Amino acid sequence: GENVEQHPSTLSVQEGDSAVIKCTYSDSASNYFPWYKQELGKRPQLIIDIRSNVGEKKDQRIAVTLNKTAKHFSLHITETQPEDSAVYFCAASATMFSGGYNKLIFGAGTRLAVHP
């Protein structure tokens, strides 16, 4: 079935450094790739997303790149700050063979720690 792999599972950086999280997906029909941030004890929240007709998207200190040929996409955070510390989830859209409805498959998450 559809699968999304996410690496690394944990990432520790110094404040001001960059952080990169990578995901690969298996469904060649996937065309929507959001990233969610979950702070400790909170609910996941969307931080950025990209669609398959775009190779890169930026929003201030965060950016996402997509390589459809290789079926992988990445989240880049520059000038990291302590408040960036959280669990980050990637996701990819996938279709169901049975009903044809689209759904989201999430990666296992990356715990990012930014040290002052």
Added chain:
Amino acid sequence: NAGVTQTPKFQVLKTGQSMTLQCAQDMNHEYMSWYRQDPGMGLRLIHYSVGAGITDQGEVPNGYNVSRSTTEDFPLRLLSAAPSQTSVYFCASSKGTVYNEQFFGPGTRLTVL
């Protein structure tokens, strides 16, 4: 707007008991879904719905039932609770389809003894 609400926040069950986790949204969203979150395993899709009267299975549907009789509500039923169903459950909704922002509820922490 209250957004997406879930009840209860915490629940402890004994093996074999049944219960319903409630989820409601007041944003008139068509798409709703249930995820479970386990350490190291991310968010796994249990069931989802693309509109009232239409539901489908996700990645881990066994042991769970859903129905969608109204746009607002999407309850998740545990038929006979097992310790393997100990988890944090999140409900989410989005306007239209999965191609829009998923708004998550606050979660329900379930423990099955």
